[in-house]
Amino acid sequence: MDFLFSGNLLVVDLQKKEIEEEVLSEEFISRYIGGARANIALYEKYREEDPIVFGSGFFTGTPVPASCLGVVTGKSPRTGKIGHSPFNLYAGMELKLSGFDFIVVKGVAAEPLYLWVHDGLADLLDASELWKMDTWALTDELRNIIGEEMVQVLGIGEAGMKGSPAAQININYWASPDQFGFGAKMGEKNLKALALRGLNMLDAADPPEFNDRCLELHNRIKGSKVLPGKGFASFSTLLGGEDISGWLSQLLHRHSGCFACHMSCNTFVKYNESPTEMRSTEVTEPGILFTGLSYLQKLKKGGFTIEECGRILEQVSRLGLDPDVAADALVGEGVSDSKGAKKVLQELISAGEVKSGGWMSEEAAEANGQNIFSSWPPFKAIGEGIEKEWMQINALAYTCGICPVFMLTVPFVDAAALAHLMEPGAEMEMTGEALLEITQEILDH
Amino acid sequence: MPFAVEPLKCNGCSLCEVACSYHRDEAFSLLSSSIMVYRAEEKKNYFGLIIKFEDTLLLGRPEGAEEVGMAEMQSQGGGASAKPIMIREACDGCEDLDGPLCVAYCPTGALSRREAEV
Numbered sequence: 430m431d432f433l434f435s436g437n438l439l440v441v442d443l444q445k446k447e448i449e450e451e452v453l454s455e456e457f458i459s460r461y462i463g464g465a466r467a468n469i470a471l472y473e474k475y476r477e478e479d480p481i482v483f484g485s486g487f488f489t490g491t492p493v494p495a496s497c498l499g500v501v502t503g504k505s506p507r508t509g510k511i512g513h514s515p516f517n518l519y520a521g522m523e524l525k526l527s528g529f530d531f532i533v534v535k536g537v538a539a540e541p542l543y544l545w546v547h548d549g550l551a552d553l554l555d556a557s558e559l560w561k562m563d564t565w566a567l568t569d570e571l572r573n574i575i576g577e578e579m580v581q582v583l584g585i586g587e588a589g590m591k592g593s594p595a596a597q598i599n600i601n602y603w604a605s606p607d608q609f610g611f612g613a614k615m616g617e618k619n620l621k622a623l624a625l626r627g628l629n630m631l632d633a634a635d636p637p638e639f640n641d642r643c644l645e646l647h648n649r650i651k652g653s654k655v656l657p658g659k660g661f662a663s664f665s666t667l668l669g670g671e672d673i674s675g676w677l678s679q680l681l682h683r684h685s686g687c688f689a690c691h692m693s694c695n696t697f698v699k700y701n702e703s704p705t706e707m708r709s710t711e712v713t714e715p716g717i718l719f720t721g722l723s724y725l726q727k728l729k730k731g732g733f734t735i736e737e738c739g740r741i742l743e744q745v746s747r748l749g750l751d752p753d754v755a756a757d758a759l760v761g762e763g764v765s766d767s768k769g770a771k772k773v774l775q776e777l778i779s780a781g782e783v784k785s786g787g788w789m790s791e792e793a794a795e796a797n798g799q800n801i802f803s804s805w806p807p808f809k810a811i812g813e814g815i816e817k818e819w820m821q822i823n824a825l826a827y828t829c830g831i832c833p834v835f836m837l838t839v840p841f842v843d844a845a846a847l848a849h850l851m852e853p854g855a856e857m858e859m860t861g862e863a864l865l866e867i868t869q870e871i872l873d874h
Numbered sequence: 875m876p877f878a879v880e881p882l883k884c885n886g887c888s889l890c891e892v893a894c895s896y897h898r899d900e901a902f903s904l905l906s907s908s909i910m911v912y913r914a915e916e917k918k919n920y921f922g923l924i925i926k927f928e929d930t931l932l933l934g935r936p937e938g939a940e941e942v943g944m945a946e947m948q949s950q951g952g953g954a955s956a957k958p959i960m961i962r963e964a965c966d967g968c969e970d971l972d973g974p975l976c977v978a979y980c981p982t983g984a985l986s987r988r989e990a991e992v
Contacts, residue, residue, distance in 0.1 A: 490902065491892070491902050492889060492892045492893060492896070492902060492979065519888075519913075522888075526903060526904065565917070569917075578913075578914035578915070578916070579913060579914060601916060602916070602917055627904070628903065628904065628905045629903060630895070630899065630901040630902065630903040630905070630906075631901060631902040631903065632900075632901045632902075633900075633901070633902070636896065636900040636901070637900075640896055644978060644979065647889075647978075647979060647981065648978075650981070651981060682919055683882075683919055683936070684885065685885050685886045685919070685921065686885035686886060686887045686981075687887070688887060688888055689887055689888065689889050689892070690885075690887050690981075691887070691981035691982075693885040693982070697919035699919075707882070707936040707937045708920075708935075708936070708937045709915055709918055709920040710918075712918075713917065713918070714917055714918075715918055715919070716919070718919065
């Protein structure tokens, strides 16, 4: 594949400790587009070896708005079914620019390993010294070993190491949208982390036309005023939920966006130094980045102060736990502070099953299809009442590598708009209807 | 300088880097641009912009923007993420276009054209 992809696939056999590179054919991309749809095809090819597939979307890493998404696909330790979970921030982009568009990880390693992927190279390396590290220490140590602070780490903590279905794959230090327990899948495989860094280049078939169309879309977004305010809290009020912005603002430091995105959803709070401190001080761990909403709502409702919430979610992140599941457990057990949280979180890691599930009720799932996408941002109100449409948006977004929340918020970034970019992007003639037919296959799988 | 920088408006999206790489190479990457999002201190949520000009670097730090000489930057060490930008091409303000492409892409207004240039 010459355009918008590096054109390479990695197949990692953990048992044999071998890595094979394959060239992605144009037919593969024409047929499956990318992201979750392509991941399913690769999953099926290696199904017997219980693979976990890390894939980039068609537009991931390009100037297309909100093209930040990578997707993990595999058999969920939590649901026992196939699930797709996005990885955002910079991690999706770094995978796409690493020289490999998709990574299939199969088998089980005899000893702990990590996969270092960069600049068209991939190495399986010993992780025995890293294995017991929490995700914060892991990220620091991998960046130290590699000598590059901007390496993106998809890693696991104690929860994944112990095979808890409440485990998730973290993105660097922070919680990810993984609500399928893929952290436990990596733990089962003795795979501590993927370290990604991308300095490759993506070519477009018709660069000026592709650039013009992307810019046109960005300008339309800037002029449309459809975007909510900053931070995930702004979605809460947008969707008629509780306004938690005042509660958050007590320790609010600064908002940030994922790669290529207009929306600054992510919210950083500081509790170890003044939240108004904008300089880089000697305080190395001043706070935490909130990358979701519903666990904040749950903890606020449970009576936690924003400071307690930050400190507890730091513990949750370090352990590599799904913060939504953790919030349910903490509130359910009546924990009132961060000290009491430690015991509950350890019990959660030891528990064999997790009650907290996807964003749809069982009835809605029965009527509209299974919970095959992470409920991201984990906030039921987004999906309630529009289950079918939200599933279709997710299927499209997870295939094209665009943030689904962005697509929901900016409705004119739809299948037709994305199809319109495919011809100058990659010489692919596509209509919105044809694109939706392909992404529908994810829902029908 | 062809544009003004307001670092606290930056959300770290890196569209400016992608736009600049397109201007340089008609391809998309984070390697060849004259502008980069400084995101080496992620755990502190400390991020901003660095732009390379002929003899200076514009450091768009959260606490404020300042232009420093290349020699001064090197003597300060610069940090691992500052090193690559020093060996990149200097910003030419996208002379062949209506205005800097990074400004056109910037979704937050962190980069804007200077009044005199508009």
